[in-house]
Amino acid sequence: xxxxxxxxxxxxxxxxxxxxxxxxxxxxxxxxxxxxxxxxxxxxxxxxxxxxxxxxxxxxxxxxxxxxxxxxxxxxxxxxxxxxxxxxxxxxxxxxxxxxxxxxxxxxxxxxxxxxxxxxxxxxxxxxxxxxxxxxxxxxxxxxxxxxxxxxxxxxxxxxxxxxxxxxxxxxxxxxxxxxxxxxxxxxxxxxxxxxxxxxxxxxxxxxxxxxxxxxxxxxxxxxxxxxxxxxxxxxxxxxxxxxxxxxxxxxxxxxxxxxxxxxxxxxxxxxxxxxxxxxxxxxxxxxxxxxxxxxxxxxxxxxxxxxxxxxxxxxxxxxxxxxxxxxxxxxxxxxxxxxxxxxxxxxxxxxxxxxxxxxxxxxxxxxxxxxxxxxxxxxxxxxxxxxxxxxxxxxxxxxxxxxxxxxxxxxxxxxxxxxxxxxxxxxxxxxxxxxxxxxxxxxxxxxxxxxxxxxxxxxxxxxxxxxxxxxxxxxxxxx
Amino acid sequence: xxxxxxxxxxxxxxxxxxxxxxxxxxxxxxxxxxxxxxxxxxxxxxxxxxxxxxxxxxxxxxxxxxxxxxxxxxxxxxxxxxxxxxxxxxxxxxxxxxxxxxxxxxxxxxxxxxxxxxxxxxxxxxxxxxxxxxxxxxxxxxxxxxxxxxxxxxxxxxxxxxxxxxxxxxxxxxxxxxxxxxxxxxxxxxxxxxxxxxxxxxxxxxxxxxxxxxxxxxxxxxxxxxxxxxxxxxxxxxxxxxxxxxxxxxxxxxxxxxxxxxxxxxxxxxxxxxxxxxxxxxxxxxxxxxxxxxxxxxxxxxxxxxxxxxxxxxxxxxxxxxxxxxxxxxxxxxxxxxxxxxxxxxxxxxxxxxxxxxxxxxxxxxxxxxxxxxxxxxxxxxxxxxxxxxxxxxxxxxxxxxxxxxxxxxxxxxxxxxxxxxxxxxxxxxxxxxxxxxxxxxxxxxxxxxxxxxxxxxxxxxxxxxxxxxxxxxxxxxxxxxxxxxxxxxxxxxxxxxx
Numbered sequence: 001x002x003x004x005x006x007x008x009x010x011x012x013x014x015x016x017x018x019x020x021x022x023x024x025x026x027x028x029x030x031x032x033x034x035x036x037x038x039x040x041x042x043x044x045x046x047x048x049x050x051x052x053x054x055x056x057x058x059x060x061x062x063x064x065x066x067x068x069x070x071x072x073x074x075x076x077x078x079x080x081x082x083x084x085x086x087x088x089x090x091x092x093x094x095x096x097x098x099x100x101x102x103x104x105x106x107x108x109x110x111x112x113x114x115x116x117x118x119x120x121x122x123x124x125x126x127x128x129x130x131x132x133x134x135x136x137x138x139x140x141x142x143x144x145x146x147x148x149x150x151x152x153x154x155x156x157x158x159x160x161x162x163x164x165x166x167x168x169x170x171x172x173x174x175x176x177x178x179x180x181x182x183x184x185x186x187x188x189x190x191x192x193x194x195x196x197x198x199x200x201x202x203x204x205x206x207x208x209x210x211x212x213x214x215x216x217x218x219x220x221x222x223x224x225x226x227x228x229x230x231x232x233x234x235x236x237x238x239x240x241x242x243x244x245x246x247x248x249x250x251x252x253x254x255x256x257x258x259x260x261x262x263x264x265x266x267x268x269x270x271x272x273x274x275x276x277x278x279x280x281x282x283x284x285x286x287x288x289x290x291x292x293x294x295x296x297x298x299x300x301x302x303x304x305x306x307x308x309x310x311x312x313x314x315x316x317x318x319x320x321x322x323x324x325x326x327x328x329x330x331x332x333x334x335x336x337x338x339x340x341x342x343x344x345x346x347x348x349x350x351x352x353x354x355x356x357x358x359x360x361x362x363x364x365x366x367x368x369x370x371x372x373x374x375x376x377x378x379x380x381x382x383x384x385x386x387x388x389x390x391x392x393x394x395x396x397x398x399x400x401x402x403x404x405x406x407x408x409x410x411x412x413x414x415x416x417x418x419x420x421x422x423x424x425x426x427x428x429x430x431x432x433x434x435x436x437x438x439x440x441x442x443x444x445x446x447x448x449x450x451x452x453x454x455x456x457x458x459x460x461x462x463x464x465x466x467x468x469x470x471x472x473x474x475x476x477x478x479x480x
Numbered sequence: 481x482x483x484x485x486x487x488x489x490x491x492x493x494x495x496x497x498x499x500x501x502x503x504x505x506x507x508x509x510x511x512x513x514x515x516x517x518x519x520x521x522x523x524x525x526x527x528x529x530x531x532x533x534x535x536x537x538x539x540x541x542x543x544x545x546x547x548x549x550x551x552x553x554x555x556x557x558x559x560x561x562x563x564x565x566x567x568x569x570x571x572x573x574x575x576x577x578x579x580x581x582x583x584x585x586x587x588x589x590x591x592x593x594x595x596x597x598x599x600x601x602x603x604x605x606x607x608x609x610x611x612x613x614x615x616x617x618x619x620x621x622x623x624x625x626x627x628x629x630x631x632x633x634x635x636x637x638x639x640x641x642x643x644x645x646x647x648x649x650x651x652x653x654x655x656x657x658x659x660x661x662x663x664x665x666x667x668x669x670x671x672x673x674x675x676x677x678x679x680x681x682x683x684x685x686x687x688x689x690x691x692x693x694x695x696x697x698x699x700x701x702x703x704x705x706x707x708x709x710x711x712x713x714x715x716x717x718x719x720x721x722x723x724x725x726x727x728x729x730x731x732x733x734x735x736x737x738x739x740x741x742x743x744x745x746x747x748x749x750x751x752x753x754x755x756x757x758x759x760x761x762x763x764x765x766x767x768x769x770x771x772x773x774x775x776x777x778x779x780x781x782x783x784x785x786x787x788x789x790x791x792x793x794x795x796x797x798x799x800x801x802x803x804x805x806x807x808x809x810x811x812x813x814x815x816x817x818x819x820x821x822x823x824x825x826x827x828x829x830x831x832x833x834x835x836x837x838x839x840x841x842x843x844x845x846x847x848x849x850x851x852x853x854x855x856x857x858x859x860x861x862x863x864x865x866x867x868x869x870x871x872x873x874x875x876x877x878x879x880x881x882x883x884x885x886x887x888x889x890x891x892x893x894x895x896x897x898x899x900x901x902x903x904x905x906x907x908x909x910x911x912x913x914x915x916x917x918x919x920x921x922x923x924x925x926x927x928x929x930x931x932x933x934x935x936x937x938x939x940x941x942x943x944x945x946x947x948x949x950x951x952x953x954x955x956x957x958x959x960x961x962x963x964x965x966x967x968x969x970x971x972x973x974x975x976x977x978x979x
Contacts, residue, residue: 320549324548324549324550327548328548331548370503370591374503381624386620386621386624386653387616387617387618387620387621388617388621392617392620393547393548393551396551396613396657396661397548397551399661400661400664400665401665403661403662403665403666404665411658411661411662415654415657415658418654419650419651419654422646422650426627426643426646429627430631430639430642430643432628433628433631433632433633433634433638433639433642434634441506442503442504442505442506442590464547465545465547465553467547467548468546468547468548471548471549
């Protein structure tokens with residue numbers, strides 16, 4: 001029974017996408033129904049992994065290496081849970097945000113994206129991963145261009161091309177691996193792979209393609225315009241989920257497929273690019289004039305923190321300390337997912353109320369929307385990495401490990417990033433205090449404000465105070 | 481799970497929960513807001529009284545919650561934490577009453593009181609922190625919760641003051657975090673333990689430990705307003721009077737000073753700190769701050785600014801007491817944590833009353849306020865005399881023990897610092913008292929609001945300073961009675977040294 005949830009998490013949104021296309025008049029109702037069902041099935045997958053360990057389903061009765069196989073271990077279950085809670089919140093928000101006409105375009109693409117996302121977290125072989133990656137990139141770019149403005153279309157066309165380039169590079173790597181070893185299943189590839197030019201080239205192509213999609217500095221150029229010009233719920237999904245999916249896949253390949261062929265130089269390169277992303281992204285966020293552009297550059301910086309994990313993971317010998325570190329990295333990624341989605345959703349409300357999102361002129365709007373302002377504040381606390389957020393905990397573990405290893409320079413990079421983040425977040429929050437007394441109602445539009453607020457609360461209190469289950473969940477490894 | 485393991489958490493939550501609920505209230509539901517505020521404050525007082533009794537009898541209260549493997553959130557009551565908890569709980573109650581009166585009819589009160597409650601919860605969390613991680617967590621929450629209070633008025637001045645405040649405290653927080661992580665990477669989880677945990681540390685990490693001490697001190701020194709990290713404090717004066725009162729007496733500066741006490745006694749251990757010259761460095765830093773703060777106070781005409789520089793100076797008595805090796809000076813430093821709080825909060829309440837009733841914000845406008853507002857001025861006088869160290873007000877007791885401790889430890893230069901600082905205190909407080917009581921009142925006050933009732937000002941604004949002044953007076957007058965701050969400080973010193 002529980003095994004069935006695995007394919008459901010991928011097929012339900014697909015069915016939903018079909019349904020809203022057939023019956024566009026009921027797009028919102030059908031879409032929301034599909035969203036609730038999808039999230040429920042995905043969360044039940046996570047719950048099943050939590051209680052029973054790794055889940056696997058071979059679709060169509062064909063076994064390895066022919067059929068489509070889905071697999072959920074602790075790592076995928078953790079990302080799956082985050083992605084589906086965020087996606088559900090985005091759906092509820094979108095239900096209130098989009099009016100009739102744009103809703104008809106939003107729901108099919110959105111459910112398609114969701115299906116690809118869940119597929120990516122659950123796919124067990126490299127080719128299916130490619131398919132989900134491609135589908136994710138295309139639906140994301142189409143959603144990003146939904147407003148139809150010239151900037152949005154141009155930015156997302158570029159996003160589409162970059163995404164295609166990234167998945168092409170990934171596909172080339174997959175083809176190399178298939179030619180050399182004749183298998184695609186992650187577990188089988190991991191057993192077969194051995195150090196050598198083929199494996200190194202494949203790794204470079206695949207990870208290279210993924211860091212392009214994850215917008216790691218200096219390949220981040222496409223992200224800020226694409227994310228800043230999309231409609232708010234789409235920005236939230238792009239920044240919180242889509243780039244995170246590319247990171248998840250890079251981490252998955254790194255840990256499970258290429259473990260035998262890794263070397264420290266590659267890890268250090270990723271770390272250095274990550275460090276550059278932290279400093280550059282934060283700096284650009286500080287200088288941004290618009291709220292959504294700020295949030296987009298902040299994503300560039302936050303992706304940088306995640307890649308700093310690679311040199312730390314490479315330098316830590318397997319054991320308790322490494323498991324701890326890995327859990328911290330996942331916690332960082334999940335917290336950022338919740339926080340960034342909450343931030344974008346709230347920023348969307350502010351933009352809608354004020355009619356613009358120029359940070360310097362936001363005064364009154366911020367004060368008129370206490371719930372949205374609180375959501376920005378809570379998400380901001382998590383983005384900076386202050387307690388009691390999950391980011392704080394994750395950074396503490398990562399930095400403590402860096403100090404134990406004697407790699408103190410990562411501490412400096414992360415502290416600089418933290419202070420810059422504090423500066424750009426409080427640049428926004430300081431607009432919430434101006435002299436106009438406004439009638440104080442905490443929540444003005446529950447359907448859009450509550451999802452943002454809840455995501456902020458999860459990032460800042462939920463994952464900061466009750467992150468212990470994540471450690472338990474990640475003990476359910478599939479391959480290691 | 482017994483009650484004992486939940487008591488520390490309950491004390492933190494007793495103000496956190498009302499705070500969260502207050503955020504959700506509509507602006508005009510002031511009765512419900514007052515009810516929530518007062519319920520929280522009174523429940524906290526009850527719980528703290530319970531805890532004081534237990535800790536006195538040697539009872540162990542500890543809440544432990546695992547955040548991640550190896551990272552525990554620990555709230556624990558020992559004699560030192562109870563002293564700070566009791567101070568903040570009592571003064572929160574008084575300040576809440578004052579704030580309700582002070583902010584009557586002003587906008588954005590739900591936001592204000594919400595953050596006000598979070599601020600106090602964070603302070604109590606700092607007091608009860610049982611390890612360095614927990615301390616860092618609440619220390620940062622305090623920064624976050626105080627920012628909206630400083631920015632509350634929303635004027636350009638307030639925005640600027642809040643920005644300066646944030647820049648300093650975020651920088652300090654980052655330093656503290658670096659120090660804490662570095663230390664934990666070296667020696668594992670840092671639990672606060674009476675007598676310290678680093679006395680037995682291996683020789684080869686000694687240099688690193690000393691470096692870490694200064695990193696931590698840099699982080700704590702920002703909030704404790706040690707020179708040259710004090711710049712934010714005079715700027716933060718733009719906050720409404722109850723916030724200034726809380727900032728100066730309980731919440732922010734005390735959190736820094738308390739942290740210094742914790743790090744010296746319960747992390748490094750006073751013997752380790754003494755043997756490695758850390759105490760001397762701290763003592764010099766504190767002395768410079770004491771003299772510098774007093775000199776600056778002398779030149780301020782703005783009453784709140786003068787009080788602010790006076791805080792810079794006075795809070796460093798706590799660090800000074802910590803830096804002298806010996807139990808007597810420890811008593812002096814620790815007891816000043818409470819005494820300074822009682823006296824300074826009185827002075828700020830009074831400054832707020834002068835501004836509210838007469839529009840008097842400057843020292844030069846204070847001629848004759850004594851006759852016009854006798855109760856407020858009486859309270860102000862008690863606070864000011866206490867700051868100078870005139871017996872029998874509480875400040876005298878602090879200075880007496882500090883001086884005695886310094887003599888005991890053979891640090892005569894400390895006595896010189898104490899004398900110089902007392903003279904300076906007198907030089908910037910006595911002229912105010914002279915103006916208030918012996919100069920004729922002007923024909924017209926800058927901006928007068930006549931209060932229709934029996935007293936010079938509404939009860940909610942009158943009684944808090946009168947009560948805290950009375951407490952400051954009795955803390956000195958009955959210093960030797962049981963359960964006074966002095967007795968409790970002696971208990972702390974006994975437990976820190978008497979192993």
